[in-house]
Amino acid sequence: MKALSVHDLKPEDSLLLIFDPAFESKAALKSELEPFFQALEKYSDGWMPDVIEGKRRRKYARAAIWKALEEERDENSTSIGLYRTEWPALDMSFGLWFPPLPPRLRVFIEIKPVSLFSETTRCSQFVEMVRTWASSYPVSHAMAHSTDDLNLAGSPNFGRDDETLFRDGFDKIYMVCWLNVFGPKLVEAVGRERMLSTPAHRVEELPNGSVLVVTRPTVADFASKEARRAQALAHAHLRPDLDFDTVLRTLHERSAMLAPVEPRFHPDLVPLLSRVVDRAASHERQRRIAELNAWCPPEPEEWRPAGSALPPDVDNPQRSLEHYSNLAEHLVALLHSEVPSVFKATPESLTDADFYFWREEFPKSRLREAIDEHAVPAIGAYLGEVLVRNLGGRWIPRQRLEEAQVLVGNRVWFPFVRARNYMRSRQSLLDCSLTWLYRVAERHRG
Numbered sequence: 001m002k003a004l005s006v007h008d009l010k011p012e013d014s015l016l017l018i019f020d021p022a023f024e025s026k027a028a029l030k031s032e033l034e035p036f037f038q039a040l041e042k043y044s045d046g047w048m049p050d051v052i053e054g055k056r057r058r059k060y061a062r063a064a065i066w067k068a069l070e071e072e073r074d075e076n077s078t079s080i081g082l083y084r085t086e087w088p089a090l091d092m093s094f095g096l097w098f099p100p101l102p103p104r105l106r107v108f109i110e111i112k113p114v115s116l117f118s119e120t121t122r123c124s125q126f127v128e129m130v131r132t133w134a135s136s137y138p139v140s141h142a143m144a145h146s147t148d149d150l151n152l153a154g155s156p157n158f159g160r161d162d163e164t165l166f167r168d169g170f171d172k173i174y175m176v177c178w179l180n181v182f183g184p185k186l187v188e189a190v191g192r193e194r195m196l197s198t199p200a201h202r203v204e205e206l207p208n209g210s211v212l213v214v215t216r217p218t219v220a221d222f223a224s225k226e227a228r229r230a231q232a233l234a235h236a237h238l239r240p241d242l243d244f245d246t247v248l249r250t251l252h253e254r255s256a257m258l259a260p261v262e263p264r265f266h267p268d269l270v271p272l273l274s275r276v277v278d279r280a281a282s283h284e285r286q287r288r289i290a291e292l293n294a295w296c297p298p299e300p301e302e303w304r305p306a307g308s309a310l311p312p313d314v315d316n317p318q319r320s321l322e323h324y325s326n327l328a329e330h331l332v333a334l335l336h337s338e339v340p341s342v343f344k345a346t347p348e349s350l351t352d353a354d355f356y357f358w359r360e361e362f363p364k365s366r367l368r369e370a371i372d373e374h375a376v377p378a379i380g381a382y383l384g385e386v387l388v389r390n391l392g393g394r395w396i397p398r399q400r401l402e403e404a405q406v407l408v409g410n411r412v413w414f415p416f417v418r419a420r421n422y423m424r425s426r427q428s429l430l431d432c433s434l435t436w437l438y439r440v441a442e443r444h445r446g
Contacts, residue, residue, distance in 0.1 A: 003083035014112035021137035043129035049082035145177035148283035320397030327381030380416030409445035
């Protein structure tokens with residue numbers, strides 16, 4: 001019964017709900033939470049959790065919920081996770097705080113992908129679920145919206161430091177989302193009459209004085225021109241101090257940042273750059289693709305014409321070749337668990353190693369002394385061995401590692417110099433990638 005994580009799916013947008021109300025801690029817990037789980041089960045069309053994670057993993061059932069909450073409870077809190085085993089992915093946390101802390105119910109829901117909510121019916125059911133919750137549990141502010149758009153908007157800080165955020169919370173309307181619940185304090189700050197006259201798809205006053213505002217019938221199209229206009233109209237209405245055109249322009253700029261960009265990477269580096277892009281957060285993905293489309297790796301400088309090769313200056317060339325082989329084995333020992341292909345010493349192994357070092361931010365995350373003394377020699381030797389094995393290269397050994405060369409066609413390459421340049425920074429791992437040097441050497445071997 002393996003839960004499907006939102007992180008298991010390809011980088012794409014999700015729907016995020018944050019619901020953080022007070023609740024009556026003196027009432028019987030099961031009866032107090034009954035409206036919550038009833039609404040969840042009734043309205044979670046297509047994304048109903050089927051797994052509960054507490055001290056152990058259980059199939060979703062009310063009895064399992066109570067058991068998990070009881071097992072996880074300490075002096076003043078308890079929390080569980082709710083997930084799915086099949087697409088779409090759900091990451092839902094459910095927590096309770098008890099006295100002496102202010103009694104609160106903390107719900108965080110992420111559903112991936114947001115495209116699941118392109119249908120009016122499913123979105124309407126989601127709204128009804130939140131409406132039921134907000135009517136049953138008083139909330140100061142709740143919202144549901146695109147995770148990517150919230151990230152680009154700077155939520156939840158909205159330009160404030162963490163201390164100010166913790167102190168003030170959502171003390172004024174920094175952003176209007178697709179779905180909003182404004183608690184009585186926010187409603188009174190805006191003015192109830194103004195709040196209830198918000199130009200939006202749905203505006204409803206709830207029994208406890210909160211107001212539900214939904215800008216559009218669906219959320220998946222939040223970045224469309226129509227949706228952005230609706231979002232800007234509502235925001236400028238609720239914040240008369242804001243200029244509508246400025247708000248709308250900012251929203252369109254965010255939409256542009258999320259608009260799909262077709263990858264047009266350097267053809268020799270597509271396997272590497274595609275994996276780099278896949279590591280980007282989904283709200284940064286399109287910008288990263290555009291950057292890498294425009295980027296071109298610098299031509300390798302670690303070579304000389306074959307006629308200018310440094311001659312061997314070692315007494316025992318065979319012993320030097322064995323030394324290079326042993327150094328290359330050090331890289332195999334370092335990477336074999338994370339990069340199994342390293343055993344094969346192929347061009348694909350170089351790409352796998354490039355990505356590993358980039359993903360780990362190796363030049364920054366490891367001690368510089370260890371990099372210079374151990375990693376650089378191992379990487380240089382391994383690169384040289386790949387050139388020898390796959391391109392018919394030949395080592396020209398030298399007493400100094402940085403002068404050692406590999407002859408391929410009409411050029412000699414300095415793999416240890418490349419390794420030193422490669423390990424300067426994270427960007428150098430791309431600018432001076434092992435893959436790129438290999439591909440250039442391959443083109444010039446004839």
